[in-house]
Amino acid sequence: MANSKPHALIIPFPAQGHVIPLMELAQCLVNQGVKVTFINTEVTHKLVTSNWLEQEGFGDLLQMVTIPDGLEPWEDRSDICKLTLSILQTMPGKLEQLIEMINHEESNKITHMIVDGTMGWAVRVAMKVGIRCAVFWPASAATLASILCIPKLIDDRIIDENEKLMWACLKDVNAEKAVFKLLLDTVEAYRVTTWFICNSTVELEQAAFSMYSQLLPIGPLLASNRLSYQAGHFWQEDPTCLTWLDQQPPCSVIYIAFGSFTMFNQTQFEELAHGLELSNKPFLWVVRPGMTVESTTAYPDGFIHRVQSRGRTVSWAPQQKVLAHPSVACFMSHCGWNSTLESVTNGLPFLCWPYFGDQFYNETYICDIWKVGLGLRKDEAGVISRGEIKDKVQQLLNDKRFKDKALAIKESVTSSVQKGGHSHQNLDSFIKWIREEDIDAKVQHDSKEHDFQRNQ
Template sequence: MKKPHVVCIPAPAQGHINPVMQLAKLLYSRGFFITFVSTDFTHRCQGQESLGCLDGFRFEVIADGLPTVGEMMEDFEAFLKSVSVNCTAPFRDLMRKLHHPSDGHRVTCIISDAFMTFSLKVAEEMGVPEKEIKRSLKNLLGLSPTTFFLDADESYIGSGYLDTTIYWIPGMRDMCLRDLGGFIRVTDPKDFTLNFVIDEVQNSLKASMIIFNTFEDLEHEVLHAIRSMFPPHIYTIGPLLLQCRLLPDDVLKSVKSSLWKEEVECLKWLDCHEAASVIYVNFGSRTVSTPQQLIEFAWGIANSNHPFLWVIRPDLVMGGHTILPQDLMDEIEERGMLVSWCPQEDVLAHPSISLFLTRCGWNSTLESISYGVPMLCWPFFADQQTNCRYACYEWGVSMVIDNNVKRKEIGDLIREMMVGKKGKEVREKALKWKESAEIAIKEGGSSHTTLELLIQELAQLRDVSD
């Protein structure tokens, strides 16, 4: 029998691939035929072994013109330009092929990442409904319908100007300019990245449905504001990682989404430690730091005298190799484990983890909340400043690290979070949010109910030729 055929296309970045893959697995488990579209960059990183062998879950690859991993990390503008310029024609050609298949599974729907809105035009050309998955609600409100840039020269950036309070974003109270993140923190209204993101947000509102990886209790004020301004087809179905935890192992584990080889032996290392005793450090897939920042973090973590698991990508340091001094390596030899990448969900779910030092991307933030792990946030770019502000001041699950990284501050904050009064309060709130996330995905919960409605609507879509 012909199944509904959903084409899923994420942006070629780890934080965007994960939620789209999670949604694809959920739909596959409910009887959908899935085509997951990767770009050359993603395919090179993952390798053939990641593609799995599920019947009815296939992969296609389109050109993107992107360079190697390290080069991409340091030039985000080039990344955006390459994707927007190079992906449209290959995706159009792929859709023409998929829309006339030999097995009868013509495309009934495209689910695209918010940074891949060129798929909207292709979907319109093909007469195929297009849905869009977004990771965070607050980006949508921060950039639409009213968008600004910092109307100041560079000297204002360090003079307290970013502490200016703003009141005009619906559903987002007590925000300052610094809370709106790196995309907006520019002084040129013609800045390419700013205008790219504005265009993508505006384009996304043309989709027939917008899907968010969040849950009602977590962002209820933002949700209320969005629903008052935009069409009613808003679906909140997160945390997707918890929804996927309910899937059978053959679906959950057979298709990989990591762009790096995961060093799973770190889980055995964690098994050797007491409950709630280990600091987990991971600055994500795109962050780059200076050599001095890396050293300050390393000594601060080492001086806290707690065991730690630290993910240090080979390309973490700007323009060079990620190498720690030998005296520092000697200091941490007995207490720390360094890996180049790890299965983060499994790490955060491990009972030995007590604290997550993070850049506060949306995936990491939602994963921490889902597993009740408090955070220390050091936001870098994109949505991370906004996520950090909410994690610290709205949800109370985190403390923030000053941009001017100093080893003493790092050590003091870690000790406070691990054994201090503030740390105890943050830990209690983190556990409450964990419970709230778990309730949302259970039968009768907000995300469970919304996911069922989403599946019903997608299943009812019919090929326009039928």
């Protein structure tokens, strides 16, 4: 293997928030001459490639391949329980078959695997077939730290495998149990791998990284690797909104986007629309297909006509470019980690509307630790009212301290990914390991892998 050219196999969890940062990492490796085979499920592959505008940007060093997730094409991938159990049952064997097929060509053998931390089962596959493996964590280090505490919480009888997860916020017991299995695999992956890299930076999460010295921050990847069109999106971007932004005053526009998973009922959707109208501010609102639980998304009567002079809706936006636009004043967000990183690297304050999982942790960072945003609070009926939206928009944009803190964080995070910065140095060390230039790290990894296999 020492004489083989570096060839990394990358496998993300089949969700947009996981695919995008691992595609960013793939670009970093390709830029350093590393061949990458990127694995998606068949459904995800179709979504990603159909919306990928600049495939040639990766050159011949990147190949996209698929393995099945075990579900039929028409089955609902938003059913977390069904998808997770199907992945665990189907994908390990399919991944092993794919590796065997690729490695049949002597000059093309896979030398390393980079596994999404929520696909920890793939670490076992890598060790079974004798491939050195690293784990990539696409969310915050704080989220990972809470997961790594699970064994101790079980040992101390604070939780058990049948209890509600402290952060997943799932409404279905079976879904919770399925996700819990993935999280236990994450803990095992952390235990057995030398390289556990995170799409974060010490400047954002000093306390979390001080707790777990093995975690290696290499992000935010998007800050050091900006593609003309970011790969990994499941929906086609509408670039015309950038032209609309060009026509708006500097630092005036509220950008509203809730990622690929958030859903609203019709009442909440209408309250959001009314709140944006009452704010009397220009706004760019991403209304994704299927964003409401009803079969069709209906705006309040007359809404589009009343706001047409200052409001714009799109089905999907080129978010990195939107957040970097000088007309944007703030970001109303679900607080997914990718969106959070994109906003802090552009020095924008937040209006926080978390929906699921780690997004609530990220809201705590934004509002309580970094102090660059405000949370939107529900009323007694569980609805974020139009009045609450209007008031928080005014409060955020009228207090200069939020913008000042956001700009200070932007500066520190940007410096980390520049040459000489902490994340830049870590990423450089990781790439050297992939290229087999860091012999000490290779020896340490092989020793740890041997110990794991010996204990099985």
